[in-house]
Amino acid sequence: MSVPVVLFERPAEHVALVRINRPEARNALNLEVRKLLARYLAECGEDTATRAIVLTGNDKSFAAGADIKEMADAGTIEMLQRGVHKL
Numbered sequence: 001m002s003v004p005v006v007l008f009e010r011p012a013e014h015v016a017l018v019r020i021n022r023p024e025a026r027n028a029l030n031l032e033v034r035k036l037l038a039r040y041l042a043e044c045g046e047d048t049a050t051r052a053i054v055l056t057g058n059d060k061s062f063a064a065g066a067d068i069k070e071m072a073d074a075g076t077i078e079m080l081q082r083g084v085h086k087l
Helices: 031-046 076-082
Strands: 006-012 015-020 052-056
Touching: 006 031, 015 031, 031 052
Parallel strands: 015 052
Antiparallel strands: 006 015
């Protein structure tokens, strides 16, 4: 069973907790993480009961930035086709 790369919790009423969960990569933002973050944040934005969203990483890092390993072999066209600018 794979470990989710983004965890979503409701620790208290009106509060959403979104945690990036890629400690082996210092929470680098790969395409899967970006899509999940966009999905969870959009869902919370549409939920009138949500009043606060806490976006966090782990005890060692929040997020290292873009996942360079994922981008290393991609050309310009492929990067544009991924549509990350929309996320």
